[in-house]
Amino acid sequence: MSFLFWAFLGGTAAVAFPFLFHLIRRTPKGRQDFSATMFLRPSPPRLTRRSRLDHLLLLVLRAAAIVLIAMAFMRPFWRAADEMLAEPPGRRVALLVDTSASMKRGDLWRQAMANAEKAIGELEATDDVALFAFDDRLRPIVPFDRRASVERNEKRTIVREKLKELSPSWAHTDLGGALVGATDALAAVADDSPKDAPATSQIVVISDMQEGAKLDALGAFEWPAQVQVDVRPVIAARSSNARVALLDDDAAALVPGEPRVRVHNAADSATEQFRVAWAKATTGERELDARAAPFYVPPGQSRVLPLPRGKDLADADRLVLLGDDEPFDNAYYVAPRVQREIRAVGIGRDAEDDAQGLRYYLARALSETPRRKVTFDWREPGGELATLATERPHLVCVTDAVSAAEGEAIARYVESGGAALVVLRDAETANSLAALIGAKEAKEHENPRGTREYAMLGQIDFSHPLFAPFAAARYSDFTRIRFWRRRSVTLGDESQARVAARFDDGSPAIWQRSLGKGTAHVFASGWHPRDSQWALSTKFLPMLSGAVDRAGPRTAVDAALTVRESIPLPAASRVTAANERAAERIVQKPDAARIVVPASATTFDATDEPGVYRYSSAEDSWSFAVNLAPRESDTAPIEPAKLESFGVKLGRHLSQSEQAQRDRQLRDTELESRQKIWKWLIVGALCVLGMETLLAGWRSRAPAAPLGEPA
Known part of the structure; x- marks a missing residue:
């Protein structure tokens, strides 16, 4: 027999009470003198120290009732061998x-x-x-x-x-x-x-x-x-955490030379006072502490303030946050800015000081800046252009018609990976470069200046890199730019060209054509006053600068890369036995480890730590910064219930042993519920108590012994 509730076994201890009660004897508690007994000799009852149990049958019945009731509360049941459960799985x-x-x-x-x-x-x-x-x-x-x-x-x-x-x-x-x-x-x-x-x-x-x-x-x-x-x-023992980030660099800052810095404080942070400073790898703690600017940031909020680099830290490559309990995200890395030198070849007949020519506005739009220096080598058509592919300038700008041989030389240069900027001064220029620009036919369209007859840009692809900076609604209005003279070009195969903008009659205005490894950007109208108002527009300079910047060598990547994010790589040179060493591409990581990039790789994926990386090859060399993902700094804990x-x-x-114990309890409960032995124990206890009651009543009615006879 088994029991569900062994704790009730302690109830059987109540059996001791009948034994105690049966051992209790009533002895005289007081003494009363009577005058009638003054002449008698005192004879007090004899008391012994040893006790004996009386009324044994009543004692047994009462103890049996207590034991039966305690066993009923213990819920007994019979467990058969064929009712054993199978072992639960792990x-x-x-x-x-x-x-x-x-x-x-x-x-x-x-x-x-x-x-x-x-x-x-x-x-x-x-x-x-x-x-x-x-x-x-x-x-x-x-x-x-x-x-x-x-x-x-x-x-x-x-x-x-x-x-x-x-x-x-x-x-x-x-x-x-x-x-x-x-x-x-x-x-x-x-x-x-x-x-x-x-x-x-x-x-x-x-x-x-x-x-x-x-x-x-x-x-x-x-x-x-x-x-x-x-x-x-x-x-974490300490909950305070904050992060720092650069919103814009020197060139894009609202105030020139004062880039904006943002500090975000975690929602559960206990710190509000922070300091931020520009630094390099060699900056010491004292210098860092002296240069730091204060930031007050309440928990759960962000603050944005301008933070100039300073002339002696123009090549600083990181922002450092001071005053934070957790240092793992207290540095924000920036690729150091280096002036890029872009070598360009211009092909055209315009004089340098001709205010009505294309070259005049091109030179002023591409003036030297701290981040870029464009050097033009202007050549007239008919000059030496066959060596373009071997000279490998970063950009070739064509503004006049060329001969068939010169057109082929420019096409070979682009096919080898060069970049060309072609401005169609007239239909003759378009026809002479038809193979390069993909033109099937070109016609001249001219409207007198000062009349209401002019063309405008009708369809613009703002996803194209040239127009992407103007995608916002406040910058996307090009209706004020009027074109009086333009070339209507029919493209031979538009699937090989990406049209960035069209005139209002649907003809291509600006398009990009890939040829081999290189790319040519084509303008169907000039920006000089004879053709249009393009050079007078506020959008002329950023668009032209963007086209030239993409052609020049990279010194730094502006994209905000995070850990394990891939970065596109330029195509590798064709590897031969002679140039195998020169065609090697290497990326140096922040820990100084050097990784050789395979020639077939188009991206670099080993950005597994924050810091500044350096890419170098025979063609170019540039840096890019990798930072911690911003959301990783949101360290306030969430409830698992989320x-x-x-x-x-x-x-x-439950584990196997816990599940087996639980199954055993459920089985025992089911067996006990089905057998209901406790009911019979209660019935037995009631029967025993009934017998005890009858026996006790019968003994209480038994006649007393006669006087002088023993009871």
């Missing part, structure tokens, strides 16, 4: 460890390792475990074992060893993608595993659960009902 446990940049704070990584070790220690012999590391992507470290029987203890040892090899990276946190990936891994191993393999699926997440973690992947994912997530957060809003089931599956 678990598949996916252990997800956060290795994002925010885990570099304080002692979070030590806490994560301790939590992971505890989770491994809670595993049982039948559990299968897999180790995953996640930041912006999920990486399987120790996968699930698809075999039914495997030495689990040996695998747990492997997991512990691999766990020691992990360390936080500089990437951001994609918690949603990690959960979806772990769920897919659990589903895949469940489909391929035999029937006797572990059945229940459990995900254990060890993370700082920061507010900046991405959860987008969970939005379109239907969470499986059988997978539960056990979140074990790690908590995952439930995406359908994630939080909880913990």
Whole structure:
């Protein structure tokens, strides 16, 4: 026989009470003298120290009633051997460890390792475990074992060893993608595993659960009902954190030479006073402290202030934030600015000081700046152009008609990777460069100046690099630019050309044509006063500068790159046995490691740490900066319950021993409910109490013994 509630066994201790009551004897408590007994000799009752049990039958009945009632509360049942349950299956446990940049704070990584070790220690012999590391992507470290029987203890040892090899990276946190990936891994191993393999699926997440973690992947994912997530957060001792970022560089600043800097303070931060300074790798702490400008930023807010570099820090490559508790995100890197020298060849007959010519406005639009210096070598048509492909200038600007041989030389230059800027002064210029610009036919259109007959730009592709700076509504109005003379060009194959703008009659106004490795930008009308008002427009200078800047060598990449973001690379030179060394492309990382980029690579992907990278090849050399993802600095913790809003089931599956114990309790409860032995024990207790009552009543009515006779 078994019992559901063994705690009620203590109720049988009440059996002691009948024994105590039966041992109690009533002895005289007081003494009363009577006058009638004064002549008698006193004879007090004899009392003995030893007691004996009286009325044994009543005692037995009363003790039996107490024992039966206590056993009834213990809910007894009979367990048969054929009713034993099968052993429950084990678990598949996916252990997800956060290795994002925010885990570099304080002692979070030590806490994560301790939590992971505890989770491994809670595993049982039948559990299968897999180790995953996640930041912006999920990486399987120790996968699930698809075999039914495997030495689990040996695998747990492997997991512990691999766990020691992990360390936080500089990437951001994609918690949603990690959960979806772990769920897919659990589903895949469940489909391929035999029937006797572990059945229940459990995900254990060890993370700082920061507010900046991405959860987008969970939005379109239907969470499986059988997978539960056990979140074990790690908590930072200090909650203050802030980040710094550069909003615009010197050239794009609202006030020239005063770039704007933004400082954002975390919502749970306890600090409001910060300082920011420009610095280089060699800047010392004292110098940094002396140059720092104060920023007051309340928790959860941002502040933007101008911060000049200073002449002695014109080549500074980072902004440094001071006064923050967590240093992992206190530097914002910027590619150092170096003046680019662009070598250009101009082909045209205009005089340098001719205010009615194309060259006059081109020279003034491309004047020297701190970031760019354009050097033109002007040549008249009929000159020596055959060596363009070997001279390899950065840009060739054509403003007049050329001969067929010169047109072929310019085309060969573009095919070899050069850049051309072609302005169609007249239809003859278009026809002489037909192969380069892709023209099938060109006609001249002319309207008298000062009349209402003129052309305008009708269709503009603001996604084209030339017009992208004007995409905002306040800059996108081109209706004030009038064209009196233009060339109506019919393109032979428009699929090989990208038209950036068309005139209001639909003919191409500005287009880009790729030829071999190079590109040619073509203008169907000139910018000089005879043709249009283009040179008088505020949009002329930024558009022309953009076209020339894209042709020149790169010294720095303006794009705000983040860790593990790819950067496009220029095409490599054709590798031969003679120039194999010269065609080599190298990227130097912030830690001074040098990576040789394969000739077939079009992007560089090893941006795995913040800092300034340096690209160098035989053709050019330039820098680019990589920074921490901004959202990684949002370190305020979120409640794990937020995952439930995406359908994630939080909880913990029972282990095999816990599930077996639970199944045993459920089975015992079912058996007891079906047998109901407690009812018969209650009936027996009532019967015993009835017998005890009758016996006690009968003894109380028994006649007393006659006087002088023993009772």
